[in-house]
Amino acid sequence: MLATFMYGPGDVRVEETADPKILQPTDAIVKIVLSCICGSDLHAYHGGGIRSGVSAMGHEFLGLVEETGANVQTLKKGDLVVAPFVWADNTCDFCREGLHTSCRHGGVWGAGDVGGAQAEAVRVPLADGTLVKLPVGVDSELLPDLLTLSDVFCTGYHAAFKGRVGEDTTVTVIGDGAVGLSAVLSAKLLGASRIILMGRHEARTDLGLEFGATDVVPERGEEGIARVKDLTGGDGTHVVIEAVGFPEAFDQAFGVVRPGGTVSRVGVPQYQDANVGMASMFFPNITLTGGVAPARAYIERLMPKILDGTIHPGRVFDRTISLAEVPDGYKAMDDRTALKVLVRP
Amino acid sequence: MLATFMYGPGDVRVEETADPKILQPTDAIVKIVLSCICGSDLHAYHGGGIRSGVSAMGHEFLGLVEETGANVQTLKKGDLVVAPFVWADNTCDFCREGLHTSCRHGGVWGAGDVGGAQAEAVRVPLADGTLVKLPVGVDSELLPDLLTLSDVFCTGYHAAFKGRVGEDTTVTVIGDGAVGLSAVLSAKLLGASRIILMGRHEARTDLGLEFGATDVVPERGEEGIARVKDLTGGDGTHVVIEAVGFPEAFDQAFGVVRPGGTVSRVGVPQYQDANVGMASMFFPNITLTGGVAPARAYIERLMPKILDGTIHPGRVFDRTISLAEVPDGYKAMDDRTALKVLVRP
Numbered sequence: 001m002l003a004t005f006m007y008g009p010g011d012v013r014v015e016e017t018a019d020p021k022i023l024q025p026t027d028a029i030v031k032i033v034l035s036c037i038c039g040s041d042l043h044a045y046h047g048g049g050i051r052s053g054v055s056a057m058g059h060e061f062l063g064l065v066e067e068t069g070a071n072v073q074t075l076k077k078g079d080l081v082v083a084p085f086v087w088a089d090n091t092c093d094f095c096r097e098g099l100h101t102s103c104r105h106g107g108v109w110g111a112g113d114v115g116g117a118q119a120e121a122v123r124v125p126l127a128d129g130t131l132v133k134l135p136v137g138v139d140s141e142l143l144p145d146l147l148t149l150s151d152v153f154c155t156g157y158h159a160a161f162k163g164r165v166g167e168d169t170t171v172t173v174i175g176d177g178a179v180g181l182s183a184v185l186s187a188k189l190l191g192a193s194r195i196i197l198m199g200r201h202e203a204r205t206d207l208g209l210e211f212g213a214t215d216v217v218p219e220r221g222e223e224g225i226a227r228v229k230d231l232t233g234g235d236g237t238h239v240v241i242e243a244v245g246f247p248e249a250f251d252q253a254f255g256v257v258r259p260g261g262t263v264s265r266v267g268v269p270q271y272q273d274a275n276v277g278m279a280s281m282f283f284p285n286i287t288l289t290g291g292v293a294p295a296r297a298y299i300e301r302l303m304p305k306i307l308d309g310t311i312h313p314g315r316v317f318d319r320t321i322s323l324a325e326v327p328d329g330y331k332a333m334d335d336r337t338a339l340k341v342l343v344r345p
Numbered sequence: 346m347l348a349t350f351m352y353g354p355g356d357v358r359v360e361e362t363a364d365p366k367i368l369q370p371t372d373a374i375v376k377i378v379l380s381c382i383c384g385s386d387l388h389a390y391h392g393g394g395i396r397s398g399v400s401a402m403g404h405e406f407l408g409l410v411e412e413t414g415a416n417v418q419t420l421k422k423g424d425l426v427v428a429p430f431v432w433a434d435n436t437c438d439f440c441r442e443g444l445h446t447s448c449r450h451g452g453v454w455g456a457g458d459v460g461g462a463q464a465e466a467v468r469v470p471l472a473d474g475t476l477v478k479l480p481v482g483v484d485s486e487l488l489p490d491l492l493t494l495s496d497v498f499c500t501g502y503h504a505a506f507k508g509r510v511g512e513d514t515t516v517t518v519i520g521d522g523a524v525g526l527s528a529v530l531s532a533k534l535l536g537a538s539r540i541i542l543m544g545r546h547e548a549r550t551d552l553g554l555e556f557g558a559t560d561v562v563p564e565r566g567e568e569g570i571a572r573v574k575d576l577t578g579g580d581g582t583h584v585v586i587e588a589v590g591f592p593e594a595f596d597q598a599f600g601v602v603r604p605g606g607t608v609s610r611v612g613v614p615q616y617q618d619a620n621v622g623m624a625s626m627f628f629p630n631i632t633l634t635g636g637v638a639p640a641r642a643y644i645e646r647l648m649p650k651i652l653d654g655t656i657h658p659g660r661v662f663d664r665t666i667s668l669a670e671v672p673d674g675y676k677a678m679d680d681r682t683a684l685k686v687l688v689r690p
Contacts (some may be wrong), residue, residue, distance in 0.1 A: 021610075023673070089464055094604060094605065097443050097605060099604060099605040101628070101629060101630065102604035102605060102629060102630070131643060138573065149676050162630075162632075177564050206585060257440060259444060259447035260442060260444040260447060265627065266621065268627065269621070269622050269623055269627050271622060272621075272625075273618040273619060273620055273621070273622070273624035274618060274619075274621050275618055276614070276617075276618070276621060276633065277614050277617035277618070278613065280617075280618075281633075281636070282610065282614050282635070282636045282637060283446070283636065283637050284447060284611065284636065285444060285446065285447070285507075285634075285635070285636030285639075286636070286638065287507075287633065287634040288621065288626075288632065288633040288634075289625070289630075289632040289633075289634075290627070291627045291630030291631070292627060292628050292629065292630065294630075343542065
């Protein structure tokens with residue numbers, strides 16, 4: 001089959017590789033119907049992140065179950081399923097607490113003997129725990145929306161949820177990428193009345209306004225901080241969602257958060273150390289939260305809102321390509337000519 | 346009157362100074378009955394913190410109202426009162442949210458024309474909002490316990506409260522100083538069943554055990570982290586209270602916190618930058634919270650537990666001195682020959 005590999009910064013190749021096989025009785029093989037490219041793939045594309053050597057790429061997919069191991073109980077050939085971007089047993093104590101990313105038996109796609117999802121098929125470990133059945137057909141128009149449950153929408157939701165966004169909270173979202181826009185949509189879903197989106201790419205911030213943003217601030221740094229302060233009577237907002245991952249965005253977040261408020265990060269941090277000292281964080285009692293989203297914990301909660309048409313998180317996809325075109329897809333996202341690229345193998 | 350001033354690192358002097366006077370109609374003058382020396386005073390004693398020039402010292406006191414300004418409504422001469430370590434109006438939006446340390450009209454003791462509390466008397470701005478009446482006489486044996494509501498006990502409580510300690514949480518407290526021990530007592534009060542105290546000063550950790558600690562770990566750094574991991578099945582605890590303020594304690598906190606857990610800081614950070622990157626914080630979804638405790642928010646909540654004898658937070662005081670002896674008190678706390686020093690002017 002065809003699958004995507006990263007050989008080094010900027011070097012993405014789609015190559016023939018062995019078809020995945022059942023290795024454990026809890027495995028399933030899924031034929032991928034839709035996959036996509038993630039902003040976090042771009043960090044690897046730039047040489048960042050924790051990968052080394054040749055990596056199998058892709059961690060977001062929905063597809064058809066093709067084969068199941070002897071111990072798989074809840075799935076059968078032909079089921080349409082979506083997978084979270086970290087596989088998990090969904091039964092251990094961490095999973096029961098909603099922290100599937102710390103599952104005692106789980107892991108990530110494209111590591112060890114588990115392939116990536118920018119491919120024709122993938123072996124799914126702990127299939128009963130990992131996969132969630134979709135109550136629609138393979139021809140449903142909702143598939144791009146449902147694919148966002150794999151990562152991007154759940155990541156935006158995690159940011160808002162961990163930030164405890166509610167009806168009484170004002171929110172700033174830093175970053176107009178697909179995660180930032182998903183965070184806007186999530187903050188709206190959780191009832192926030194004021195959602196300030198910091199971003200300068202107009203097509204994206206326009207989608208942000210449709211998703212529920214009440215204000216757009218294109219300025220960055222000190223100028224952007226001053227604008228948000230102006231919009232909030234000098235105080236900043238109760239919650240700030242940082243959906244970028246660069247140090248400048250971290251500092252900007254602390255610049256626009258209200259005393260007693262929360263900075264919730266979902267942009268994968270491309271730094272280790274940051275200012276968490278007296279003036280920025282300790283005196284004003286700011287909370288820093290967020291992290292890698294346990295998407296699996298949110299899929300059942302969010303899917304009904306997609307199925308009933310309340311939300312269309314799949315609107316973040318603005319280009320669709322074939323598997324062979326995946327290297328161009330990375331380039332388009334890196335150039336910011338595409339917001340988020342859908343892959344139909 | 347006599348009052349305490351810091352002229353520079355290690356240079357504390359008790360000197361004659363002008364008696365405080367009513368400057369605003371919302372002021373009160375309080376004759377100090379009990380004051381004390383704080384761990385955060387020691388940071389200044391070492392040249393740290395944000396002070397420069399000569400500083401009036403002391404921010405914890407209880408005393409007798411001697412005079413009130415024309416607009417003071419709730420207090421009269423002779424009332425016995427306790428003050429939080431940040432004065433506040435107790436009416437603005439931040440105060441109503443329980444964040445008196447960010448009061449729109451408040452401030453700190455020993456700054457501008459407000460004196461310090463290691464003195465014979467002090468001018469109290471916004472007296473109606475700042476001061477809380479004590480329903481006991483000046484000869485009550487509970488005064489040292491009630492004095493801890495000024496700062497140290499409320500600071501320990503803030504750490505546990507912001508960390509959301511409850512019956513289902515396990516807790517590690519880093520630091521066997523008076524704040525760390527107050528945090529142990531607070532975690533116990535909030536129902537924590539497992540409280541691991543990291544400290545090596547046996548007289549202090551013994552008091553920690555009486556306050557509710559279930560385990561004491563004297564080791565520090567990697568060795569200490571390994572011990573706490575051993576005690577918790579390899580996972581660490583749900584909440585870690587960092588009551589020291591040095592970078593080593595910050596790193597130790599992230600070493601012993603369970604995935605999905607919370608590090609709650611109340612040790613005044615003697616650093617700006619710290620590791621909040623992928624491995625230590627983002628991947629395991631750790632929350633960092635805490636900050637300067639809005640003691641005023643907790644005084645009414647905690648006072649009944651002192652009055653009914655449930656808790657004796659004043660047991661952290663292990664030496665009592667006169668005002669003239671305050672320089673020796675700083676030295677004793679700096680040498681760690683005293684845990685926390687009570688001052689009777």
